[in-house]
Amino acid sequence: MDGKWLAEQFETDRTRLQAVAYRMLGSASEADDAVQEAWLRLSRTDATEVENLSGWLTTVVARVCLDMLRSRKWRREEPLTAEGEFLPDAADPEHEALLAESVGSALLVVLQRLAPAERVAFVLHDLFGVSFEEIAGIVGRSPVAARQLASRARRRVQGAADDDHVADLTRHQAIVEAFFRASRGGDLQGLLAVLDPDVVVYSDKALVRMAAARGVVRGIREVRGAKAVAGKFAGLAQAAQLALIDGVPGAVWAPKGRPRVVFGFTIEDGRITGIELAAEPERISRLNIEILA
Numbered sequence: 001m002d003g004k005w006l007a008e009q010f011e012t013d014r015t016r017l018q019a020v021a022y023r024m025l026g027s028a029s030e031a032d033d034a035v036q037e038a039w040l041r042l043s044r045t046d047a048t049e050v051e052n053l054s055g056w057l058t059t060v061v062a063r064v065c066l067d068m069l070r071s072r073k074w075r076r077e078e079p080l081t082a083e084g085e086f087l088p089d090a091a092d093p094e095h096e097a098l099l100a101e102s103v104g105s106a107l108l109v110v111l112q113r114l115a116p117a118e119r120v121a122f123v124l125h126d127l128f129g130v131s132f133e134e135i136a137g138i139v140g141r142s143p144v145a146a147r148q149l150a151s152r153a154r155r156r157v158q159g160a161a162d163d164d165h166v167a168d169l170t171r172h173q174a175i176v177e178a179f180f181r182a183s184r185g186g187d188l189q190g191l192l193a194v195l196d197p198d199v200v201v202y203s204d205k206a207l208v209r210m211a212a213a214r215g216v217v218r219g220i221r222e223v224r225g226a227k228a229v230a231g232k233f234a235g236l237a238q239a240a241q242l243a244l245i246d247g248v249p250g251a252v253w254a255p256k257g258r259p260r261v262v263f264g265f266t267i268e269d270g271r272i273t274g275i276e277l278a279a280e281p282e283r284i285s286r287l288n289i290e291i292l293a
Contacts, residue, residue: 010042013054017034018031018032021064024119024123030068034064035061037060037064038064042056042057042060055134058128059134062135062138065120066120113156119153122153126154135150142276144202171270172265173249175265175270176249176251176265178194179265179272180237182194195229195230195271196269196271196272198224199225199229199271199273200222203221203277206280207261207278210260210279240253241254242291243291243292245287246288247288250262250263257291259284260284263277264278
């Protein structure tokens with residue numbers, strides 16, 4: 001593919017890519033770095049195999065930004081004002097001011113308080129209309145979990161009070177506990193009471209393989225509907241332990257203290273609408289897991 005044509009196509013997308021990166025990073029210089037990295041990766045890629053160049057570039061920039069956000073806790077903290085607000089670096093004050101004006105300084109302050117995966121999911125979906133299926137591949141989660149990340153970020157961006165957030169987590173944990181009590185006791189009615197009629201259970205490939213290796217015939221990739229899900233879990237999850245997964249109530253199976261399977265829950269209007277079961281070691285290693293007593 002002609003290099004000149006490729007460069008022209010990249011320049012066509014540059015402004016949008018810069019906007020995506022800046023909203024994620026809150027820094028013009030870092031956004032420039034992320035966009036430049038996308039160009040370097042494009043120049044090393046056989047672009048004839050890329051069906052949607054704009055979508056491909058957005059994915060690359062988002063992944064680069066996610067890595068940069070995660071690395072921040074290992075290096076310097078971002079500068080703050082005396083009031084505790086984010087202060088972008090000032091390598092190019094004029095450029096910074098123009099970008100901040102287009103985004104809104106208040107939004108940038110709130111975005112800085114989100115976890116990296118939350119921030120990426122919110123920015124891509126709510127600000128740029130990227131689908132949760134695409135976001136899932138970027139953040140290394142399922143579409144259900146990507147939707148949950150964006151929903152949690154949205155609540156915080158919209159100014160939900162800390163007390164409300166704590167109350168939501170408390171209610172969330174109570175529902176998860178009720179689910180496992182019913183599951184361990186084989187209580188179908190108890191399970192149906194906490195499951196949404198259209199609940200979906202999703203197991204990653206690693207868990208399906210694990211189940212098959214153990215001769216478990218219930219290792220189905222996806223299960224839909226409250227009755228089917230209740231039947232799948234009744235009498236199971238005896239060894240699961242309640243845990244906070246990236247700060248959200250869930251559970252893990254952790255033989256000898258090592259997390260092998262993570263249970264993630266999506267809860268809406270007091271009922272479980274999604275359960276995600278993950279056993280991929282690399283993915284689990286990226287999660288912040290705190291097993292509860």
